[in-house]
Amino acid sequence: MEMKKPVIKSIPYEEFKDNETLEALIAEINKERTNVVVGKLDDLINWGRSNSLWSLTFATSCCGIEFMSVGAARYDFARFGFEVTRNSPRQADLIMCAGTITHKMAPVLKRLYDQMAEPKYVVAVGGCAISGGPFKDSYHVLNGIDKIVPVDVYIPGCPPRPEAILYGMMQLQRKVKVEKFLGGKNRHQKRGELPAEPIIVTNHPVKEDKEQ
Amino acid sequence: MTMGFLDNTYIGNILTAVKSLLTGLGVTLREFFTRKVTERYPENRKTQHISERHRAMLRMPHDEEGNNKCIACGLCQQACPNGTISITTRTVTDEESGKSKKVLAEYHYDLGACMFCQLCVNACPKGAIEFTNEFENAVFDRKKLIMKLNR
């Protein structure tokens, strides 16, 4: 069967990085055949979804400023239809995690992710979000947000330049385009693949209040 | 922004307010008709200018025969503040002189953790590694960001 290749304007398929992972994903999704009507409908829905990725404004540090640059006049992600950044997680389609996630921030990120409505995506922007980056030896930094939420696209850089962020968004569009919304496998299963939640230690740090 | 005798009167306040609002509207109206500054990435991929010094990825240049300049001294690995580079070496014995020397086996580089501080490039005595400005590096799989730089 001819593999359905996602098309992005102005960049040929071959010039994209990491086509192997994408093809593996397509192969896995297309294991079960679906009928033509559902397939066509899926294409339409995916076209809509991939062109209307509204991101949650979630910027913790330097990469956040580059994210703002992407939104400003020179790089203008409105051209892709991404400009509707929502501040409420309910209305966002993707969480663009731009910046370091620390131990104190981790529950917040997780909670925001849980508050988002399906279908939802996560983009890890910059070294800190991918692996802890410069701070990966620190006692207070989470080494990669993929430990707590499933990540769809990794955009390396410290910080990645605005074009790189746009490129990452196009990668995400490609991923959305090959998914199946109706009937087929989609990303709900991904949740199961997450590592088990870390052990929670509940002892208390500071000395107990003397009054008690 | 003074209105003379009308200063701080009811009417004067309205007039100053309206004047300031109209000035603002004038600025935006002018921008409405000026040329837009947006750069059309990715349509302009072929023509866009990225600074030569921009650091987006570490690279080890190879010549036509596929040789690199790395002598596996490990200085870059030591210089790296967060363990982004890991080098494995093997020992080869030179058949003529009988001396054994360390050569590079694999040069692994984690793009996903690199902070582009340039200490590795500064440390390299042979100029075997350099930063490139190829920024299109987004991938779907974390493992793809750990790269082997030597061929």
Place this chain on the structure above:
Amino acid sequence: MMDIEYIDIKSFRQTMLDRRAAGMDFLREMIGMDWEAEGLGVIYILENSATHDVEELAVRITERDRPQIPTVSDIWQIAEMYEREVYDFYGIEFAGHPDMRRLFLRNDWVGFPLRKDYDPSETINPVRLESEKNEEIVREYDIAEDKQLAELVEKMKILHYDQFVINIGPQHPATHGVLRFRLSLEGEVLRKVDIHCGYIHRGIEKMCESRTYPQTLAFTDRLDYLSAHQNRHALCMCIEKAMGLEVTGRVQYIRTIMDELQRIDSHLLMFSCMAMDMGAITSFIYGFRDREKLLDIMEEVTGGRLIQNYNVIGGVQADITPGFAAKVKEYCNDQKKRLKEYYDVFVNNIIFRNRSIGVGILSREDAISFGTTGGTGRASGWACDVRKRHPYALYDKVEFKEIIHTGGDCYDRLLVRLEEIVESIHIIEQLIDNIPEGDFKTKTKPIIKLPEGRFYAAVEGSRGEFGVFIESHGEKTPYRLKFRPMGLPLIAAAQNIMKGHKVADMITIGASLDYVIPDIDR
């Protein structure tokens, strides 16, 4: 090299009170220390805001289980925040402090990370995925002089349950990063503000202790990414001072120009973000549009847009590019014209004026007591520019005006920034044509070791004094490296001046103070 005077803990408070009475009204820096065998301690750097005399004092205590030092938070208001930070990192309790909570780490964190014997293992402090409980009850320690150990005397509520409490942040568009406010509201009016930080605390100071000096440089760019050059300049300067290394004239010129470009960049961003916070998205985009041109120039030379990695020990990473001077001049001319547009579309707008004039007034006394250096201090009438107070690089050779406003409100704080852009352009124009020939980097040994001692260097960052304190024990890594955050005094002041204003004013005040959270949290 710093000359530190040790004070006995018994006479500590009296000494501090005397110093304050003697005119030492600006607590420049408070540095927690762990000298292992010699015990824990705190170093205080005081300054007289009129004469700019500096004094360094230290206090030590050998007790490790429950070390206690009397508070100075009633002498200098900023000490309230600094002492919480020291408590958080070193577990030193400050007797008499009104609110002894952790500042950065979660309240269920085990151990004090900057102590030398801290165990960083993941099993003790795993990544917890449940949020921390709000700590409404705080400890306060009695200051009774006669007792050996101050006792916990009172429980106090931060916010009462019957108040209408809303939580803003840590993920919120107007907090400029990950700061969290807990607000007690009465209608739209703020009754109490409780600021939580630490959501981007990355433990940079601790990490620096295990890094070589060149490696520590990379972190400074990521503290306050909008004054990356200045931060790095400060650290390089501090190390060079300790090594006794003189940089060439060319380097001084390049560094000064770059610092000022960075300042323009930061102030443009401040204008943009303030506009965005107040709903004027178009003004935000105008600011960013012009900032991009500046970033282009900087990127051409340094290779980075935000994180530039440009200053290195002994010089700069690479020489300036041939077309640099021409581009900078073109940009400067262009930017001067653009500034008028900002005034027309936003600053003089009646809506903005009404929302910012008289809002969030910070008096001169409070500004000094809180140590809010930078534009915020200058908007309150405090001449606190490090470039004038303790000149470094070429600032004693160029002619420029220190912008001072006296209103102390949000409007003045914005004006100071915009006028400083003009001053920065003025400085650049004096330098750009006269860059002397010479090396762009002085050769250094591959392994850099600093002589034993304590060193402090400060620069005027984009939003205040950025200081670097190094204690070296003669090794290739610093024994203690402390950065003076520009933002911590700002949020300490914010907590105070926000009270009594409306929710919308809180956003305005926050934007006008212009803090960058990674700089506060480090």
Place this chain on the structure above:
Amino acid sequence: MIDFTSINASIESYLQSVLPAQVATLVECALIAVCAIAAYLVFAIVMIYMERKVCAAFQCRIGPDRVGFLGLLQVFADVFKMLIKEIIDIKDSDRALYTLAPFLVVMSSLITFSCLPFDNGLQVLDFNIGVFFIMAASSFGVLGILLAGWSSNNKFSMIGAIRSGGQMISYELSMSLCILTLVVLSGTMRVSEIVEMQREGWFIVRGHIPAIIAFLIYLIAGNAETNRAPFDLPEAESELTAGFHTEYSGMGFGLFYVAEFMNLFIIAGIATTLFLGGWTPLYIPGLDGFNAAMEWIPGIVWFLGKVFFVIWLLMWVRWTFPRLRIDQVLVLEWKYLVPIGLLNLLIMTVCVVMGWTL
């Protein structure tokens, strides 16, 4: 010129002839409903696209241009996405009211929308108190917003809704005053008559100074009614994340979004009808040839042209100014707009009585 009255009449007589009377009426109603909803959606989509492009132009950007030619399909992509987005059940929310709220908002704007005279006879309802009805229908949208804020069990929503309530109810007043000024000028409340009277000179010209003042106040108040910047306090992004619709995802949010834009259309539509002559062409006394040429352009084009011009004006304002604070919003209304509006009504009355109108 096409006269829709006759077309309507012929459709009606045809339906009456083939179907029994009651059924025919039912079918008519259904037809009208379908047409109204379709038009509503089409205009919503056009306006969202327009907003994005206009906003981009003011901000030196390009705006959507990659989805379809010139980004024309952008809004359709958004609609598809929104339709399939998960709708989240909010814990401890008042579910019935939570679900009802967006429909109330849309209903209010839909009813008002159908009262607009798009062309001669192209209007769903036309009766002697038409203007009054429009005012009444448009003002119950605030109920939806209040309910949304209340039922979401979210403090941000709640504050947003309370702000919205205070703001919208206040501005209703000056809006009504402006409309009243025009009713004084026209002497009727029937929408079709008001438009017809402007055939030889729009009211903004005939009523000169008081009419222009009323027009400006109306635009300001209308902007406030639609909760758009600089009056977007109920959803003030930088303060209240998304205000009253913070907790809405998927289509719930979509409906609020659409209703916001349609309210803007309605405000512009009413302004056009009352001040700018509705669907009547431009008429300059004395230039008969010019006037005849203008007559050739269909009324609906005139109407939409004027409406979109007014919308553009409002967008221009929206993308220039910073946001007001809640107390300033109310000060502006009660200290400035209402007194001026009242005075203006008086002036207009005097003008009409003395015959000083053009």
